[in-house]
Amino acid sequence: MTKLHSVFLRPSLLLAAALLACVFDVRAQNSGTGAVSGRVVNAATGAYLEGAEVSAGTGARVLTDRNGNFTLDRVPSGTQRLRVYYTGLDVATPTVDVRPGQTADVTVAVESKVLQLDAFTVSADREGEAASITRQRTAANVMNVVSTDAFGSVADGNIGNMMVRLPGVSGEWENGEVTGIKIRGTPPEFSAMNLDGVRASGAHSGFNTQGDRGAQSDQIPAEFIKEVQVTKAPTPDMPADSIGGSTNLVTKSALDFKENVLTYRVGANYNAHRDDLQNFTPNAAMTWLTRIGRGRDIGLALSLTYSDTEAPRDRVQTQRSEADGRATQARTLTNINQRIRGGAGLKFDYRLSERTSLALKFQHNYYFFDSNRLVYAASDSATRRVADYNVVSRAQIVAGTVPRTTANLTASVAPGYTDSFTEMLNAAWSFDGDNNERTGRQYYFDARGVTKLGGDQELRYQASFAPSTYKSNLRTFLMTLPVPNGIGMSVDTRGSRSRPLFRQTYGPSILFGEANFRLYRGQMQGQPETGEEEVTNAKVDYLKKFKSGEHPIEFKSGMVWRQQYRNLVVGRPNWNYTGADGIAGNADDDLASLMLPRPAYTVFNSGGAWQQLPGVDFPKAWNLFNTRPELFRPVGTSNTDAPNTSEITEDVYAAYVQGHVQFHQLSVLGGVRFERTEVDAVGRNTDPRRPTVARTTRTGGYDAYFPSLHLRYDLSRQLLARASYSTGAARPNMTDLYPTTTVSYSTTTGLGTVTQANSALKPQESENYDLSLEYYFEPAGVLSVGFFRKDITDFFSRTSDEIDAGTNNGFGGDFAGFTLNTTTNQGTARIDGFEINYTQRLTMLPKPFSGLGLFANYTRLKTSGQYREGATELAGFVPKAGNAGASFRWRKLEARVAWRYTGANLRSYNALVHLQNRFRPVESIDINLKYDFRPRLSVYFDIVNLKSKWPENYTGVDQGRITFSDEYGTRYNMGFSGRF
Structure with a gap:
């Protein structure tokens, strides 16, 4: 605990104790x-x-x-x-x-005389926005509250597509989808995502761009959500694992309306990127809010949603691992991704008596991802060294001799290269056809209640259970060309850094109609993974209000238990295609029969990156694998090896005390939270020289106090000033806590590498400071500016050290001289930033301009971290992000346009600057149109990413050193909606 931490802990505890003392000093009502x-x-x-x-x-x-x-x-x-x-x-x-x-x-x-709107749908939308702004204005701490009505329809039903419009929020992207949320530029695992105040469950498997602590926002249907609350400065009654902040997704409730409400949406999606795909896919959603029972004292909310989206992806990729920018890879990937989201939610709110209210909630989310992919790759085979034609001539290289450097080392780059044109020599060539299936299911059961005890006392209690599963299997039929000395391949970016041209310069032809498949080898690969997660939560809160004094006082305390169990099973079976004789490479292999009958689709509508290429017909290869298994032979013991199984159980026990007092215009909230974390993990040791699988169990625990103090001063009814001090933590990714150890050996040195997770990792902790000024407009709007700072200790740092000799080296004397790769708590970090947020409906203007609304927000931060190699900026943080847009309503027409910007950011850190991976800046424009024929029938038309701008990656400091560029196309959504 830092000195400043203890300085704030004492007054927070004293404030809470003083409020307790008020119980014995409350004056009776006059x-x-x-x-x-x-x-x-x-x-x-x-x-x-x-x-x-x-x-x-x-x-x-x-x-x-x-x-x-x-x-x-x-x-x-x-x-x-x-x-x-x-x-x-x-x-x-x-x-x-x-x-x-x-x-x-x-x-x-x-009522409102300013907004005399006869359409119920419009009134309800405006009411949702006003309610959210009211909650933000009256909050004791720094937060943003936004109604889902504020941004119109949500693309593909993914709540993440709406959240990236919020102040201080940017997205983590995978396959053209927002899969995670970054608050104030911090990585997704630095923030928590809650559903009605409880941690959302999200099992995962397969490739994941964010840490396994980051919630999967793309698996939560937007139809269930009425409001998003983004907390920037947590209070003691909130979980402490929120260095960046936390989001709370508030589900719809029948109590939000006095009368019955039925909303619906039916439509179709269309992606315009690929010329060979012209498919419309359906989507639909429905919500019914009603009250039942004799006294209409039971609220019932039913939500159903279904979305089917076709989303192609083209990626072109190269490698620039040298300071001079030479390109040593030619790779493309083309996917046809299909996503299906479905969900059903049922929520009951029941007033048992005047003193007690109960609520029950059941929710099921279904996610299915199916991706067919073609991959082509020519890769450098000799550490990117430059050939000397005086040692081995080009004619000799073309004839099959290995290229050599001046020092007679193997080479792989032709002399005369530049950063815009490189020819690879002796390149390895392969192509494959893949299918990747992922299926996720989330269940959520929640029971909660509120009992008024009299004397302005209140008891709140809640219990929930959220199991989830996620299964994936990337199946690949890989074709490799095992020519002894490879082929020649040029990478030409002189015309465009984002759209390079790849051309074969020598060797056996790889083109469609010319390739000799008798030279190739085939292999079927599988990557089955299954993840399970269960999140169990129970909490009780006690609230006491003291109203009879001059200054209203509120005391609150509670206890929380949360258990998070996760299990991950990973297999990697492979089979060589051998044909009937069981020998790979013989004439009976007939790999040509597993190819597509026509030239394959290549990136950017076959727009020139490659010449015409053959392609694997994966469905045919997969069918052959299943119907004629005798044609395939297992690679080693890969299909009989026990799968790699890891599991972990994490229990968090928490208690808090907080007080809130109102001194006329000044609101003061303070208190402290205590959390005890206990971890029980099981992992596997993998050592090829010791094939016996050894499962290892580790246990550990740690605890911490998290004080906070929040001030809000009402300079006027519309102008507020806030100041906050808070503390938070970010627990390690669970993959870093599994007690897994993997040993690999070097055939040249006799030594090797030990890669080990660190079960003793502690959470990163932060002290957060916030200052903000907020001005609220009528009838609904806000202009705010805020400054924040975060001091992070125990920052995670990836280390590589030589293992010492001796029995106390952590491995019983084994592996002396090997390199140990692991993660430790070594670094410190600091984040300084500011936010600006503006939203307003310009009702003061004359008609028709009174229907105009504007919004804009911008977040900027500066990061610095102390790594072993020295101070530098932090990887995974977004230093600049912003949004701007306008909405306009005139009579029955409503239109919205929204622009989003994400600045360049460091993707991965390396001590060598030219090896640091970064994302280039990216911006997008979305347009929403809706026409209300009547409240029960509207027609909508949405354009998502109008200019089809997508992320690009580069290395070093020159944004022209692009290493991959994606294209997902522009998406169109259209259909009918209404409200009864």
């Missing part, structure tokens, strides 16, 4: 006063309003709860005029007769 209780509703929709400010005279203000309820104590007797304020609606000033010692009941209906 005999000449009474109380007023009631409910605030929206006059247009009948919805109960949460967060409305209610006051009487010069007395203290109170906020309505989820059901719109409020209670004002110590109100002078007689006729009193209430003042009810809610963002986006007119101030209501009803009168009420207050009698001494009694409680007067009143229902307040607030």
Whole structure:
């Protein structure tokens, strides 16, 4: 614990203790006063309003709860005029007769004379935006709250596509999809994603661009979500694993509306990238909100969603591992990706009595990914050394002699290369056809309740169980050309750094109609993986409000238990294609019969990267593998080896205490959270010279305190200032905690490498400072500017060290002189940044411009880390990100345009600058159009990524050193929607 950490811990504890002492020093209600209780509703929709400010005279203000309820104590007797304020609606000033010692009941209906909208759908959308802004304005800590209505339809039903529009949020991308969320530029594993306040479950397997702590946002249907809350400064009642921040996805509830509501959407998707694909795929969603029971005291919310998307991907890839920029790889990948998302959610809200409310929630999410892929690759075979034609002439090389350098070492690059034209000599050539299937299922069972104990006391309790599974298998039929000395291949980027030309310069032809498949070898490869995860959560919170004093006080404490179990099983079976005689390379192999009958599709609509090439017909090869298994022979023991199994159980026990006091315009919230983490993990030791599989078990644990203090000062009803100090942590990826050890041996040195996970890793911890100023517009809007700083300790650092000799070297004396690769807590890091956020509906303008709305946000941060090699910027962080856009509603037409920008960022760190991988800046434009024929029928048309701009990777500091470029195309969504 740092000195500054302890400085803030003491006042946080003292504040909470002082609030406890208030229990014994609360003044009784004056005999000449009474109380007023009631409910605030929206006059247009009948919805109960949460967060409305209610006051009487010069007395203290109170906020309505989820059901719109409020209670004002110590109100002078007689006729009193209430003042009810809610963002986006007119101030209501009803009168009420207050009698001494009694409680007067009143229902307040607030409306807006500015937004006289007769369409219920429009009223509901505006109400959702106003409700979210109200929650943000009245929050005690720094956060952003946005209604899902604010951005129109969500592309492909992926909630991540909407979240990247929020202030301080950028995306982690895979196959053209947002799969994870980065808050304030930090990696996904630095932030938590919760569903109704509880950690979302997300088993995974196969390739994953983000750490396994990062939630899979693409597997949560947007149809279930009514609001997204992004917390930048956590309070003690929130989980502490949120260095970057946390998101809470609030699901829809029947309590949000007084009347029944049914919404629907039916449409189709279309991707315009590939000329040979002209497929429309369906999507549909429905939500029904109603109240049942004799007294309509049971709220029922049912959501169903289905989305089928075809998303092709083209990638061109090369390698620039030398400082001079020579290109030593020619590789392309073309995918046809199909994604199917389905989900069903059922939620019950039941008022058991005046004191107790219960809620039950059941949810099932289904995700299916099917990808057919063709890959072509010519790769450098001799460490990128330059040939000397005086040692071995070019004619000799073309004839089959190995290229040599001046020092007579093997070579692989022709002399005279530049950073825009390189010829590889002796290159290895291969191509393959793949199919990758992934199937994910998530289940969520949640029960929670609230009991009012009297005396302004409240008990909240919750329990949930969220199991999930994820299965994947990348199956590949690989064709290799085992020519003794390879082929020649040029990489030409003189015309375009993003669209290189690859041309064969010598060797057996690889072109369609010319390739001799008797020279090739075939191999079937499998990568089956199965992941399971179970997240169990239980918590109880106690809340006590002290209203009778001059300054309203709220005390809260609670306990939480969360268990996260994860299991991962990985196999790597391979089979050589040998034909009927069981010998690879003989005439009976007939690999030509497994090829496509026509030239294969190559990148960018076969636009010149390659000349016409043959392609593997994978369905035919897979069918042959299953119907004629005798034609394939296992590679070694790969298909009989026991799969690599890892599992881990992590228990987190937490307790917290916090207090919140309102000193007129000043709000003060402080407290401390304690978390104890216990880990029990099982892994595997893999050593080819010791083939006996040894499973290893490790246990460990650690604990930490997380104090925080949050100040909010209301300079006026519309202008707020905030200051926060908070602490957080980022636990290690579970793959870094599995006690796995892998040994590899060098045939030249006799030594080798030991790669080992570190079960003793501690979490990275941060101290966070926030300052912000917020101005709120009417009827709904905000302009805010904020500054933040994060000091991170125990930063994860990848290390490579030589293993010492002796029995105390950690391996019982074995592996002396080997290189040990592992992850340790060695570094420190610092993040400094600022955010600007603006959103406003310009209702003050004359018609039709009064229907115009604007939004913009920008986040910039500077990072620095202390690695073993010295100080540098942090990998995986996004230093610049921004959004801007406009919406316009005129009569029955609604239009939105949104622009998104993500700045260049470091993908992976290396002490050699030219080996540092970075993403180039990328921007995109989305357009949404909708026309309301009537509330029950609208037609919509969306354009996603209008200019088809996608990420590109480069090495070093020159953005022209591009190593891969992706193309996913522009997507169109169209269909019908409505609300009853």
